[in-house]
Amino acid sequence: MSDPSLLVVVARYGDVPGGAEAHARSVVQRLKPSFAIEVATTTATDYRTWRHDLTAGIDAVDGVTVHRFPVEHPRAWNFKLFERRAFRAGHTLDDERVFIDAQGPYAPELLEFLFKRGRDYDHVLFFQYLYYPTVLGLPLVPERVVLVPTAHEEAAIGLSAYKPVFLAPRAIAYSTEEERRMVWRRFRNHRVPNEVVGVGIEMPADRDAARFRAKHGVDRPYLLYVGRIGVSKGSRELFANYEHWRASDPSHDVALVLIGDAEIPIPKIEGVRHLGRVTEQDKWDALAGCAAFVMPSLLESLSLVTLEAWAAGRPVIVDARSPVLAGMTRRARAGLVYRSSAEFAEICELLMDDPALGDRLGRSGAEFVASTYTWPRVVETYVDLFAEVRARQSRPVN
Amino acid sequence: MKILIVVQRYGAEVIGGSESHARVVAQRLAKLNEVEVATTTALDYWSWAPHFPAGESMDGAVRLRRFPIAGLRSPTFKDTERRLLFEPHTLAEERRWLIEQGPHVPALLEFLHREGSRYDAILFYTYIYEPTAAGLPLVAERAALISTAHDEEPLRLFPYRALFQLPRAFGFLTPEERDLVHARFANDHIPSEILGIGLDPPPWHDPQPFRDRYAPRGPLVLYVGQVSEGKAVDELVADWIEYHDTGGSGTLVLAGTQRMPLPDRDDIVSLGHVSEEEKYALLEAADVLVLPSHLESLGIVLLEAWQVGTPCLVSAHNPVTRGQVARARGGLAYERDDLAEALAAVLAKRDALGSWGRRYVERECTWPAFDARLEQLVDLAAS
Numbered sequence: 001m002s003d004p005s006l007l008v009v010v011a012r013y014g015d016v017p018g019g020a021e022a023h024a025r026s027v028v029q030r031l032k033p034s035f036a037i038e039v040a041t042t043t044a045t046d047y048r049t050w051r052h053d054l055t056a057g058i059d060a061v062d063g064v065t066v067h068r069f070p071v072e073h074p075r076a077w078n079f080k081l082f083e084r085r086a087f088r089a090g091h092t093l094d095d096e097r098v099f100i101d102a103q104g105p106y107a108p109e110l111l112e113f114l115f116k117r118g119r120d121y122d123h124v125l126f127f128q129y130l131y132y133p134t135v136l137g138l139p140l141v142p143e144r145v146v147l148v149p150t151a152h153e154e155a156a157i158g159l160s161a162y163k164p165v166f167l168a169p170r171a172i173a174y175s176t177e178e179e180r181r182m183v184w185r186r187f188r189n190h191r192v193p194n195e196v197v198g199v200g201i202e203m204p205a206d207r208d209a210a211r212f213r214a215k216h217g218v219d220r221p222y223l224l225y226v227g228r229i230g231v232s233k234g235s236r237e238l239f240a241n242y243e244h245w246r247a248s249d250p251s252h253d254v255a256l257v258l259i260g261d262a263e264i265p266i267p268k269i270e271g272v273r274h275l276g277r278v279t280e281q282d283k284w285d286a287l288a289g290c291a292a293f294v295m296p297s298l299l300e301s302l303s304l305v306t307l308e309a310w311a312a313g314r315p316v317i318v319d320a321r322s323p324v325l326a327g328m329t330r331r332a333r334a335g336l337v338y339r340s341s342a343e344f345a346e347i348c349e350l351l352m353d354d355p356a357l358g359d360r361l362g363r364s365g366a367e368f369v370a371s372t373y374t375w376p377r378v379v380e381t382y383v384d385l386f387a388e389v390r391a392r393q394s395r396p397v398n
Numbered sequence: 399m400k401i402l403i404v405v406q407r408y409g410a411e412v413i414g415g416s417e418s419h420a421r422v423v424a425q426r427l428a429k430l431n432e433v434e435v436a437t438t439t440a441l442d443y444w445s446w447a448p449h450f451p452a453g454e455s456m457d458g459a460v461r462l463r464r465f466p467i468a469g470l471r472s473p474t475f476k477d478t479e480r481r482l483l484f485e486p487h488t489l490a491e492e493r494r495w496l497i498e499q500g501p502h503v504p505a506l507l508e509f510l511h512r513e514g515s516r517y518d519a520i521l522f523y524t525y526i527y528e529p530t531a532a533g534l535p536l537v538a539e540r541a542a543l544i545s546t547a548h549d550e551e552p553l554r555l556f557p558y559r560a561l562f563q564l565p566r567a568f569g570f571l572t573p574e575e576r577d578l579v580h581a582r583f584a585n586d587h588i589p590s591e592i593l594g595i596g597l598d599p600p601p602w603h604d605p606q607p608f609r610d611r612y613a614p615r616g617p618l619v620l621y622v623g624q625v626s627e628g629k630a631v632d633e634l635v636a637d638w639i640e641y642h643d644t645g646g647s648g649t650l651v652l653a654g655t656q657r658m659p660l661p662d663r664d665d666i667v668s669l670g671h672v673s674e675e676e677k678y679a680l681l682e683a684a685d686v687l688v689l690p691s692h693l694e695s696l697g698i699v700l701l702e703a704w705q706v707g708t709p710c711l712v713s714a715h716n717p718v719t720r721g722q723v724a725r726a727r728g729g730l731a732y733e734r735d736d737l738a739e740a741l742a743a744v745l746a747k748r749d750a751l752g753s754w755g756r757r758y759v760e761r762e763c764t765w766p767a768f769d770a771r772l773e774q775l776v777d778l779a780a781s
Contacts, residue, residue, distance in 0.1 A: 115489040139560035168563040
């Protein structure tokens, strides 16, 4: 018997930056042995412009067939205007429709493909509730859909246009318990079969903090941040909180190490070290040696790097206003949550003065990751969800 | 509870099965709830021409909100539709079809988008029209769909793929409709209720004049409803002629607006539209009621015949009426080449079949029984 077939739909795919895209690719890699997988996506690589960067047609990524459909026009320069109109109270349905098209990636041929060919696949896995391919594509094949929403609290999720996205699929694979509760509260879609799935975290066996320190000349204890450095990631608050703490507590000489691309200028604050992009091994070496991992972003559906910090046995410091990060941190008992700049400083002092506390929290985080976010469990859960979809399909239809 | 009913047309003078059902439901629910109806200004479904004034009005205790239709249906719509249903086409063409079919009522959709959350439950009538197909997704978390679906080509179109996965509950008119929807959309995890219908007791009526006129000539075989090819009355007439010309006796009486030519024969009588009193007099006077239609979503006239103890013959090719007759044990189903035998079989057991039918409607179609099913549906949508 041949493997059941699976079509994965995601706005961008391949060598593109982005959490949800990396999520999709890693899931495809792991499901490849059990399913005949193909991917349907667009020619874009950049989510801010959806520029037509790649060639339309059939492509292959990691040995998987990828159908790339053209983005018919890039994101409008005045997209934010449409966004404001759709997000204000009292907006019209037309404001929503225009926003969904303007937000993009606007790829009508991808919809035609789903309309004509979508039912040739046993299942269709959609990533990201937010974008055009999901909003308009999912309703074309709902009876075979598993949705990975990667949703968090944001203005867009309140639009009427998203109701069918959360109510029509055959099953939903949430990334975290917090995401699931938020979606249930908003959409009352409890009856849609679902699991908390997420991704698996894989660590190199060899992690060497001393190697990291030597290679990058970091000799002091350090807080670590890994990821995109930008306004939407809370980086400005992080800089301010760090500066405030260092000023109020000169006795602790602790660096703030930043790994990742900077979209905003890094302020000239004593102790801040920006390393840019580093190798995967360097990242794990850095994680192993940090006093704590800081994740100031408020809008996360699943922070892979936070899970990685836990996997490496380190505690995290997160903002209480991020429901997902704060919720996970509390459930995992694997870090500390701040409500203000003053609390951020207190937490840093506490962890510096009591390294055993950090180690304890980190161990607890490692256990949390091992219980949920491992590939064998993730693959098994997907296989179960898809089996449920097929069980319904196998009944006489038409 | 505050309940909204969305239906494409509404009013005492509107002719149509699902529209009548919607009005009955609105009035029953209004006895215990605050009920509003969102509908259009149209009276007919072939032009959607404005007839009623737009805006708010009352129908008894029910508050109506009529929204203007953004354009008449094109006279060439049926040709466009035929191409769409039977030839390869694009997604964009299906989107256009839904709007061209009408009624295209953007103001009603905006109303649902803006005000939908003020209602505890919203009941949508008829899957096929845009107010439901585009409106239900806007308020899916509080919606019940009374789909009035039957096995027809449009049910395969894309706008309905998601629609049938979205409501919190379904109200079906019959178990056959439920089975069709479950088989087509694999959605039996969504709770549903079989609503059927409630009936008032028959008005005062006198069958004797009709008995006196027709009974001496043999059995009185009655058809009640629109006299048209769409209802397969042409088939009934052809089968009747075959029966009569090969030794059968009796009279075929047709009661309802005549929309097709009929042969000029003594044994076929077309009465045109009849009053309620005349209808029940005919039903009681008849030896048997025949319903040849292949596409009925609920044969109300069968229930009315049973109210006065008259058995029914229905087309074996209509699963809904065939199922109704089987459940009630109030008649038989017939094949087209088999009318004579079927008539003989029903007439031989007329009174027994008629009284089974009567007992069935007394059990299933009283207002308390109907109200209880309706309340269950509203609770499912609002929970």
